[in-house]
Amino acid sequence: MNKESALLAYVTRVGDNALVLGQRMIELVAAYPELEEELANANFALDYIGQARMFYAYAGELEGQGRGEDDFAFLRDENEFRNLLLLEQPNGHFGDSITRLVLFEAFYLAQLESLTHCGASRVAEIAARAEKEIRYHLRHNTQWLVRLGDGTDESHRRVQESVNVLWRFTGEMFEVDEIDTIVEKAYGGPKLEELRERWLADIDAILINATLDKPEEGWMASGGKAGRHTEHLGYMIAEMQYLQRSHPGASW
Amino acid sequence: MYTQGLDQKDKPAGARQRAEAPEQAEAFQARVDAEEKIEAKDWMPEAYRRTLIRQISQHAHSEIIGMQPEGNWLTRAPTLKRKAILLAKIQDEAGHGLYLYSAAETLGVSRDQMVAELLSGKAKYSSIFNYPALTWADIGAIGWLVDGAAIMNQIPLCRCSYGPYSRAMIRICKEESFHQRQGFDILVALCNGTDKQKAMAQDALNRWWWPSLMMFGPSDKESKHSAQSMAWKIKRFSNDELRQKFIDVTVPQAEFLGLDMPDDELEFDESTGHYRHGEIDWQEFLDVLAGNGPCNRQRMAKRRKAHDDGAWVREAAYAYAEKHAAKDAA
Numbered sequence: 001m002n003k004e005s006a007l008l009a010y011v012t013r014v015g016d017n018a019l020v021l022g023q024r025m026i027e028l029v030a031a032y033p034e035l036e037e038e039l040a041n042a043n044f045a046l047d048y049i050g051q052a053r054m055f056y057a058y059a060g061e062l063e064g065q066g067r068g069e070d071d072f073a074f075l076r077d078e079n080e081f082r083n084l085l086l087l088e089q090p091n092g093h094f095g096d097s098i099t100r101l102v103l104f105e106a107f108y109l110a111q112l113e114s115l116t117h118c119g120a121s122r123v124a125e126i127a128a129r130a131e132k133e134i135r136y137h138l139r140h141n142t143q144w145l146v147r148l149g150d151g152t153d154e155s156h157r158r159v160q161e162s163v164n165v166l167w168r169f170t171g172e173m174f175e176v177d178e179i180d181t182i183v184e185k186a187y188g189g190p191k192l193e194e195l196r197e198r199w200l201a202d203i204d205a206i207l208i209n210a211t212l213d214k215p216e217e218g219w220m221a222s223g224g225k226a227g228r229h230t231e232h233l234g235y236m237i238a239e240m241q242y243l244q245r246s247h248p249g250a251s252w
Numbered sequence: 253m254y255t256q257g258l259d260q261k262d263k264p265a266g267a268r269q270r271a272e273a274p275e276q277a278e279a280f281q282a283r284v285d286a287e288e289k290i291e292a293k294d295w296m297p298e299a300y301r302r303t304l305i306r307q308i309s310q311h312a313h314s315e316i317i318g319m320q321p322e323g324n325w326l327t328r329a330p331t332l333k334r335k336a337i338l339l340a341k342i343q344d345e346a347g348h349g350l351y352l353y354s355a356a357e358t359l360g361v362s363r364d365q366m367v368a369e370l371l372s373g374k375a376k377y378s379s380i381f382n383y384p385a386l387t388w389a390d391i392g393a394i395g396w397l398v399d400g401a402a403i404m405n406q407i408p409l410c411r412c413s414y415g416p417y418s419r420a421m422i423r424i425c426k427e428e429s430f431h432q433r434q435g436f437d438i439l440v441a442l443c444n445g446t447d448k449q450k451a452m453a454q455d456a457l458n459r460w461w462w463p464s465l466m467m468f469g470p471s472d473k474e475s476k477h478s479a480q481s482m483a484w485k486i487k488r489f490s491n492d493e494l495r496q497k498f499i500d501v502t503v504p505q506a507e508f509l510g511l512d513m514p515d516d517e518l519e520f521d522e523s524t525g526h527y528r529h530g531e532i533d534w535q536e537f538l539d540v541l542a543g544n545g546p547c548n549r550q551r552m553a554k555r556r557k558a559h560d561d562g563a564w565v566r567e568a569a570y571a572y573a574e575k576h577a578a579k580d581a582a
Contacts, residue, residue, distance in 0.1 A: 019332075026326045026335070029342055030319040030554065033562020035350050038319075042343035049336045056332075070331045094565045150575070151568025158564065243330040243388055250446050252330040252388075252438075 006182035007120055008062045009082070010189070012072065013179070013225065014111075015055030016083035018130075019073055020233070021104065022048030023240055024091055033094055040140060044101075047133040054126045061122075074244035078234045085224040086169035088233040092162070095155065098144045099162035105138040106202045107173045107195065114190035123187075142206050149210025156211065163207070164215050171220025173199070179225075272297055284485050289415035292358035300484055304414050305359050306375075307486065309366040312352035314378035315345045316370075317551050321385035322394060330388060337434050338391060344427045351423065355416040371556055379537070380467050382545030389442055389449075389456035395435015397457075397464040397502065403428050404498045405468065413485040436505065443509045450510075457506065458514040465529070466537045468495040474534075499527050 001009075025045035032038040056069035086104055091097050112134060115127035148159040174196040183189035207214050223229065243252070276295055283290065290296055319342050326342065329335035353363045369375035380398050385391065406428060409421040442453040469475060469491040481487035489497075503520075506513055517530035539545065 023327060026339060029326055029339070030316075030323045031558045031561070033558070033565040035316070035346060035353070038346045039343060039350065042339055042346060046336060046339050046343065049332060049339065053332050053336070073332050074330075094562065147572040148565070148568050151572045152564070154564050155568030155571075239327050242328050247330075247446065247448060250330075250449055252334055252441055252445075 001178055001182060003182055003186035004062065006179045007123070007187065008059055009179045010183045011055050011062065011123060012059045013082040015052045015059060015072065016081050017087055017104075017108070018048045018055060019052035020081065020083040020236070021087040021100075022046075022052060023236055024087065024089075025097075028091055028097065037094075044133075044137050044140075047130075047137070051126070051130045051133070054129070058122050058126065070244070074241045078229060078237045079227040081224075081229065081233060081237065082227055083224055083233075084169070084172050085221050085230055086166065086172065088224070088230060088236060089166070089169065090232055093158065095148050095159040096162045096166070098141050098148065099159060099166055101137065101141040102145045102206060103163075103166055103170055103203065104173075105134055105141060106206070107170075107199050109134045109138055110195045110198050110202075111190050114195065118183075118189050119187040145206060145212075146210040149207075149212040159210070160212050163212055167215040168219060168221050172222050172224060175222060175225065177225060281483070284413045284483075287411075287413075287485070289418060290413050291415045299480070300486075301359050303481060303484070303486060304417060305356055305361050308352055308356040308359075308417055309361070309369070310376055310378075312349045312356060312366065313370045313375055314381065315349035315352065317377045317381045317555060318398075319345050320551055320554060321381055321383070321547075322391060324385045325388055325391050328388070329391075334438070341395070341431050341434060344431065348420075348424045348427070351420040355420045358416045367559070371552075371559055373543075373552065376541075378467065379540045379545060380463050381551060382540050382548045383459070383463050384546050386459075387452050387456060389439065389452040390460065392435050392438030392442060392453065393456035393460040395431050395433075396439055396505070397435075397460050398467070399428055399432040399435060400502060401464045401467040401498050403432055404494045404501075408488040408494075409486075411485070411488065439509055439511075443511065453509065454511050457511050461514050462532065462536075463540075465495055465499070465532055466534075466540075468492070468498065470534065470537075471532075496526055499529055503527050 022045050025041055025048065028041055029045070030038070032041055052073065053069045056072040059072060060067045060069065084104070086100060089100065109131065112127045112131040116124050116131060118124050118127070145159065148155040150156070174192045176192050180189070180192055184191055204214060221230075244250075277297055280290075280296060280300075290300075322338060322342055322345075326335065326338055329338050353366060356366060357363060366375065370377065380401075385394065403425065406421055406425050410418055410425055412418040412421065439453050439456075442449040472490045472492045475491055478487055478490065482490075499518075503513060503518065515530045517528065519528055520526075521528050540548070543549075
């Protein structure tokens with residue numbers, strides 16, 4: 001794989017993460033426990049959709065075959081998506097959603113910070129914009145995780161279970177493959193081992209604050225970065241792509 | 253997106269009503285007549301307060317329930333741009349709900365009370381949201397027609413005599429006009445698209461036209477209770493005046509789109525300069541208002557479920573706040 005192909009694959013993958021998570025958050029619109037959180041969720045989902053659009057549009061430019069953001073979102077099959085498995089898991093309850101966001105955003109923020117210094121200038125620009133958004137999301141979502149963990153017995157029990165269940169999807173964030181290696185070497189992209197150390201320290205601090213236990217080291221799920229997904233993604237993609245697929249070539 | 257609530261009879265004031273001296277009422281009316289804004293701490297007749305609470309809270313509930321039919325197409329929006337615009341619009345609606353609940357709270361009612369009345373079925377929301385959004389074209393039609401009708405209703409509310417409501421409406425109207433344009437823009441794309449897309453747009457117009465006309469409430473001859481709202485400058489135009497204005501503006505837009513209006517009797521009357529329209533099916537309006545529209549139960553079930561599912565989260569947030577307030581105080 002040459003460095004251009006690796007960058008294209010990398011950018012598409014970051015875009016896939018943003019779209020798949022954004023789509024999951026959109027499913028929750030009009031179902032949140034408080035109006036203020038309804039606004040926050042829609043606002044954050046909008047940030048993710050915006051980030052997906054920027055990463056996909058740039059992927060289209062890198063590829064140079066005339067594909068635009070919607071081709072990436074609506075006309076690829078499930079196994080062409082390279083998002084993390086964590087992000088495609090069904091929403092569950094509010095505590096599951098918040099836990100997923102904190103686990104991912106603590107990683108994504110570090111990834112974006114690193115990308116703002118990378119040698120691919122357009123990626124650095126997009127990352128700089130996204131970083132501001134994610135920094136704010138993470139602060140908000142961390143506050144919720146702490147409230148739930150240190151709230152009532154019920155909320156503590158529920159959100160501890162969320163952490164336990166979702167933990168197995170966190171290992172994939174730090175799995176290094178050829179794409180990560182080339183982007184690191186050729187463009188000064190993120191060093192995933194360093195990101196992992198920082199993530200562990202950040203998550204440790206958050207969990208302590210939330211009076212939650214960190215799960216024991218154990219088996220980690222893997223495959224999303226290589227296009228091997230859980231059963232959940234297919235339904236999401238089918239729903240999302242329905243209009244484009246049933247009206248081929250139409251403009252909207 | 254308030255509608256027919258204006259025209260429902262107020263309950264008798266009962267024991268809660270304070271004795272109101274005639275001179276207070278006269279002074280109040282003089283201020284209203286002079287176009288002064290009434291503010292939260294000013295004296296106001298109890299019936300004025302109740303009318304506003306009912307109207308503003310109903311408007312807030314409508315914004316919240318109104319998120320559902322559009323939310324139905326968020327996950328299936330056909331492009332990322334359309335998805336982002338629709339999401340921004342729905343977010344605005346949640347924001348409108350929030351300003352409006354806050355405006356109503358200035359009148360001495362809590363958001364919890366208002367939400368409880370919505371969930372119990374005591375408080376109403378706009379009946380239009382009890383119709384289903386069946387195709388993507390419905391998202392266009394909702395923006396164009398439903399938000400278009402709402403704007404007709406809401407622009408005069410920017411001059412409402414009650415200051416907090418008036419100010420909330422100024423902000424809301426700015427956003428509503430963006431919503432209306434995005435709806436129309438969806439339909440422009442469909443009407444310039446394939447035969448199937450155009451048929452989708454026509455079908456949406458056919459289904460949403462009459463319910464949109466009903467959003468203005470009963471005809472003036474049936475609407476006996478708006479005189480007081482007019483005198484208080486809460487309401488400035490009659491239901492039929494606003495409905496006519498909406499029809500006059502909308503018919504040429506449908507012609508621009510190349511769509512047929514689903515009303516055989518619709519024709520332009522040269523002598524009045526207005527469109528004449530066919531009879532509205534008021535029985536349908538009453539049925540939907542009584543809870544028998546296509547989606548009344550579904551909308552309320554979803555809202556109640558969201559509220560119930562969130563109970564443990566709200567409890568946790570209160571418990572956390574109390575625990576930490578106690579620690580901070582210690």
